Amino acid sequence: MSEAAQNSDGSAPKKAARQTEQLSIRRRSPLQHTCTQPHECPKPMRMKILAQVPLFAGLSELALDGIDHRMVSLSYAEGDRLYSAGDPANYLYVVAAGQVKTLQPALNGNDSILDILAPGEFLGGLTVLGRPVYGETAMALVTTCALRIGTDAFREVLLEYPEIALRALDDVTALLQEARSDTSQRATSTVAQRVATTLLQLAGKFGQHGGSGDGTLIQLPLSRADLAAMTGSTPESVSRVMSQLRKDGVVDTGRRWTSILDHNKLTAIAAAEE
Amino acid sequence: MSEAAQNSDGSAPKKAARQTEQLSIRRRSPLQHTCTQPHECPKPMRMKILAQVPLFAGLSELALDGIDHRMVSLSYAEGDRLYSAGDPANYLYVVAAGQVKTLQPALNGNDSILDILAPGEFLGGLTVLGRPVYGETAMALVTTCALRIGTDAFREVLLEYPEIALRALDDVTALLQEARSDTSQRATSTVAQRVATTLLQLAGKFGQHGGSGDGTLIQLPLSRADLAAMTGSTPESVSRVMSQLRKDGVVDTGRRWTSILDHNKLTAIAAAEE
DNA sequence: GCGGCAAACTGATGCCCGTCATGGTGCCCG
DNA sequence: CGGGCACCATGACGGGCATCAGTTTGCCGC
Numbered sequence: 001m002s003e004a005a006q007n008s009d010g011s012a013p014k015k016a017a018r019q020t021e022q023l024s025i026r027r028r029s030p031l032q033h034t035c036t037q038p039h040e041c042p043k044p045m046r047m048k049i050l051a052q053v054p055l056f057a058g059l060s061e062l063a064l065d066g067i068d069h070r071m072v073s074l075s076y077a078e079g080d081r082l083y084s085a086g087d088p089a090n091y092l093y094v095v096a097a098g099q100v101k102t103l104q105p106a107l108n109g110n111d112s113i114l115d116i117l118a119p120g121e122f123l124g125g126l127t128v129l130g131r132p133v134y135g136e137t138a139m140a141l142v143t144t145c146a147l148r149i150g151t152d153a154f155r156e157v158l159l160e161y162p163e164i165a166l167r168a169l170d171d172v173t174a175l176l177q178e179a180r181s182d183t184s185q186r187a188t189s190t191v192a193q194r195v196a197t198t199l200l201q202l203a204g205k206f207g208q209h210g211g212s213g214d215g216t217l218i219q220l221p222l223s224r225a226d227l228a229a230m231t232g233s234t235p236e237s238v239s240r241v242m243s244q245l246r247k248d249g250v251v252d253t254g255r256r257w258t259s260i261l262d263h264n265k266l267t268a269i270a271a272a273e274e
Numbered sequence: 275m276s277e278a279a280q281n282s283d284g285s286a287p288k289k290a291a292r293q294t295e296q297l298s299i300r301r302r303s304p305l306q307h308t309c310t311q312p313h314e315c316p317k318p319m320r321m322k323i324l325a326q327v328p329l330f331a332g333l334s335e336l337a338l339d340g341i342d343h344r345m346v347s348l349s350y351a352e353g354d355r356l357y358s359a360g361d362p363a364n365y366l367y368v369v370a371a372g373q374v375k376t377l378q379p380a381l382n383g384n385d386s387i388l389d390i391l392a393p394g395e396f397l398g399g400l401t402v403l404g405r406p407v408y409g410e411t412a413m414a415l416v417t418t419c420a421l422r423i424g425t426d427a428f429r430e431v432l433l434e435y436p437e438i439a440l441r442a443l444d445d446v447t448a449l450l451q452e453a454r455s456d457t458s459q460r461a462t463s464t465v466a467q468r469v470a471t472t473l474l475q476l477a478g479k480f481g482q483h484g485g486s487g488d489g490t491l492i493q494l495p496l497s498r499a500d501l502a503a504m505t506g507s508t509p510e511s512v513s514r515v516m517s518q519l520r521k522d523g524v525v526d527t528g529r530r531w532t533s534i535l536d537h538n539k540l541t542a543i544a545a546a547e548e
Numbered sequence: 549g550c551g552g553c554a555a556a557c558t559g560a561t562g563c564c565c566g567t568c569a570t571g572g573t574g575c576c577c578g
Numbered sequence: 579c580g581g582g583c584a585c586c587a588t589g590a591c592g593g594g595c596a597t598c599a600g601t602t603t604g605c606c607g608c
Contacts (some may be wrong), residue, residue: 035570064555067597097418104454106462108462110458110461112457112458112461114454135451136454154514155440156442158436158439158440159440162432162433162436162439164432164438164569165436165439166429166432166433167441169443169446172443172446172447175450176449176450177409179450179453179454179457180388180453181378182385182457183386183456183506184378184506186384186457186460186461186506187460187505187506187507188380188382188384188386188506190564190565191564200410223586224585224586224587225585232457232458232461232462233461233565234566236566236567236586236587236588237566239585239586239587239588240588242586242587242588243586243587243588246581255575255585271381367570445560464594465594465595466594469553497556498557507596508595508597509555509556510556510557510558510595510596510597511594511595513555513557513558514557514558516555516557516593517558529555529605
């Protein structure tokens, strides 16, 4: 599945990215989509995914099977919503393939992006148990497949396997720490620092080395507006920062990707103004 | 206990706050300390506290007793640290009496205050299970009594009573939502709005009506620097905002207290710039 | 009561960045 | 291939607020 790269859009076929060692022209796209077509996840694949979910690590085959029976698989096109803020929170989701962004609506329209989720991660469910409605909106960044389980069924699973609940507690706690450090950073840092930090986080989570020779490739369709929503800024400011970073040879960007060329320099920028 | 108001500092005795219907001079102190002396929590009081902890609600007498046996009670003077960021996270704490602030150290020295905890709330433990060290520092705002339990023991309790784990999950999730809405607010709002929001939150959590006739009294030793650390600002800016609020008759402040006089106006300021 | 100190208040200054506006560039569609 | 569109880039401008500095207030010890 990972090798079967197929052209995503209807444009002219690109050269194999593996062979094109250099990016002669900026904005040449080194994309390697792994999954562009909606599909139904067959049973064996679902089991494999469940086994890789950190929350379910170490569970017996039988237990996983029991969980799988309570789940259904769903696929979403780019931009589709898994759920919206205010919807009754009846389901918990696990990302099987693709990426999902969660965003928190604000009164003034300045939504902020809370997180971008990779396969194996959860949404919705962890914010659910006590609350009747979702507090955030979840939207597929690319074509995405997700598994869904009812909150009641998930509750049963947690009661049956308390160690899963403990791990869930850890997960949410980690999110909490992340959110809190985010909050402090928003208060003190400049936009450049916040953008740099965000890029480093994305690189750590989604970055893939090699590919186009040097640098870390982040293959996500993030617009300037998206980055602005992640850093608590505006598209214009983000654009300026990115331009500067490009000029300094720290990053390179394209329509649906970002590449970090100088990891050290970016770290320096994130830590303290250069 | 609640009626036994005793003068806290060594200054001249104040008139009984109940009788003084008006605050003729700004900065007249309407303090009513409930507990100024360090003390050991006796067994019955500990049991009563445990029963009131939301996390343990509905547990049997026997279960509570089992939990109590694994805990020890400790008392702290104002400014004492329960633990510091970076310490090995071996314990979970429950605030029995007093208030505790948790603060997150930043590299530039601009620490930010994460939360202020009232009796019945948890610290440390929920951020512990997966991590070897504390990510934040906990400091007693006033003379405080706390119960302590080892993380391993708490883990056993959670495995024994999975419903507690579920409730803990809810608790942390609530904190997460709070932290996230905080984050979005930092990005978009002005300092005045953030201060107003913070005051309203504190009033909801620690405010007591009556006392000096009108208004909601928040009895916490919060300096301008503390409020700045809570709102992601500076002491000077907070001071300006508070001066303005005082001038407009919205709040009144003293050395160790804050009183909200016009709740509606403060809400209006928090929502949108006046 | 007096001197020392910490915290709070207030003014001046500059900068970051949000806002508005304009021009440029790739992408889609007919 | 050309028009329309969305996104990006870049400049100009202004305001909120952080920073620095100076004064005042309240508190404590001698």
